[in-house]
Amino acid sequence: MRADAQRNRELIATTALDLLARRGPAVSMEEIARAAGLGVGTLYRHFPDRQSLLDSVAATTLRTLLAAGRAEQSSAAPRWQVLVRIVARCTGLPLALISSLPDATRVDPTVADLVAELDALFQGLVEDAQREGSLRADLTGAQVVGLLNVAVCRPGARADDPLTTVLLDGLRARP
Structure with a gap:
């Protein structure tokens, strides 16, 4: 995996971890992408569905x-x-x-x-x-x-x- 792609994947996972810890499992994929400063498409390239991210x-x-x-x-x-x-x-x-x-x-x-x-x-x-x-x-x-x-x-x-x-x-x- 390219270095920038790896950084994006880690950023998505870290952001999701933070939001899920604070707000619970109802956080949307769009909210996670926005909080990570990435597009929803980038999020879905790394995690094809919500379940894989969770x-x-x-x-x-x-x-x-x-x-x-x-x-x-x-x-x-x-x-x-x-x-x-x-x-x-x-x-x-x-x-x-x-x-x-x-x-x-x-x-x-x-x-x-x-x-x-x-x-x-x-x-x-x-x-x-x-x-x-x-x-x-x-x-x-x-x-x-x-x-x-x-x-x-x-x-x-x-x-x-x-x-x-x-x-x-x-x-x-x-x-």
Whole structure:
């Protein structure tokens, strides 16, 4: 791919990521092209349809989160702190996009694999925090991951918003 074409593709993906994180999955292709300072034709040359753009952004987002999660997982910090830091990281990403992708028959296999890896990482952290005694033990790892998805997989999610803070307060083990 030519250097200018590669720059345009990256610009489109970065712009889409930013708009989707701030406004949710309803952002139009035309809005993305306009915000990137490119024509709609350029956008469609790189991403032939909305789904291919969404799949690309979802895969990039999940890879970024997985790398951050693995780095956090290897830290010596208490598991509760690690989990809270990852949740905070999640709130800055367009995870609502991933939860809004069409049914499983159309989900890109790469995206599905990355979601499964992330779920496993989160479940492992949850189980570690439960063994540590910092997270309630009366829920399964899958249940906790499902609850965390409610908090972080929505447009405008923030680490300090009431839904996220109340949910984390409810998950925290009490002495």
